[in-house]
Structure formats: structure tokens, C-alpha cells
Amino acid sequence: MVFTIEKNVPLPAEGLELNRSSKYCFHEMEVGDSFFASPDADEETDVTVMRNRIYNAARAHGIKLGKKFYAKIVKENRNGVEETGVRIWRLEDTKAK
Numbered sequence: 424m425v426f427t428i429e430k431n432v433p434l435p436a437e438g439l440e441l442n443r444s445s446k447y448c449f450h451e452m453e454v455g456d457s458f459f460a461s462p463d464a465d466e467e468t469d470v471t472v473m474r475n476r477i478y479n480a481a482r483a484h485g486i487k488l489g490k491k492f493y494a495k496i497v498k499e500n501r502n503g504v505e506e507t508g509v510r511i512w513r514l515e516d517t518k519a520k
Contacts, residue, residue: 460473
């Protein structure tokens with residue numbers, strides 16, 4: 424297969440997600456902040472799958488903006504009920520190399 428490099432081909436306007444907002448609150452988090460996410464009762468999402476999705480979104484956000492995050496599956500007592508979910512922490516910023 425042969426490819427031809429073309430210059431000045433404009434990007435299509437539809438489908439471009441450069442300024443999309445995340446469904447998570449990573450952009451609002453300061454170092455030391457965290458949030459807890461639990462699977463919705465009506466979803467059959469495995470908590471490990473959920474952790475991977477959230478962490479991958481956090482990592483992508485962090486790579487773009489030089490931020491670091493950590494995600495862990497935890498059990499927390501929330502309003503008298505033990506819930507298994509994912510806690511995401513904002514860590515120190517990535518150091519410039």
C-alpha cells in the first residue's frame with residue numbers, strides 16, 4: 424500500500440472533540456483532592472472496568488495538562504452503607520524534564 428502525504432487538508436468540523444468537557448471533574452481538582460465514584464445501581468459495570476475507564480480518562484487529561492492522578496478500588500462507609508467504588512486522587516504535578 425502506498426500513501427501520499429497531502430498538505431493543507433482542513434480538519435472536518437464535526438466529530439472534532441478538542442474542547443469537549445469531561446464527565447469527570449479532573450479540571451477542577453487541586454493537588455490533594457479526591458472523589459469517590461460508585462457504579463450506578465442500574466448499571467452492571469464491574470468496578471475494575473469502571474476503575475480502568477476513570478483512570479484512563481484521568482491519565483489522558485493529565486498528559487495534556489501535566490497533572491498526575493491515582494485511582495484505587497476502595498470500600499467506604501457512605502451514609503451507613505458499605506460501598507465498593509473507585510477513589511481518584513490528584514497528585515503533585517508532573518515535573519518538567
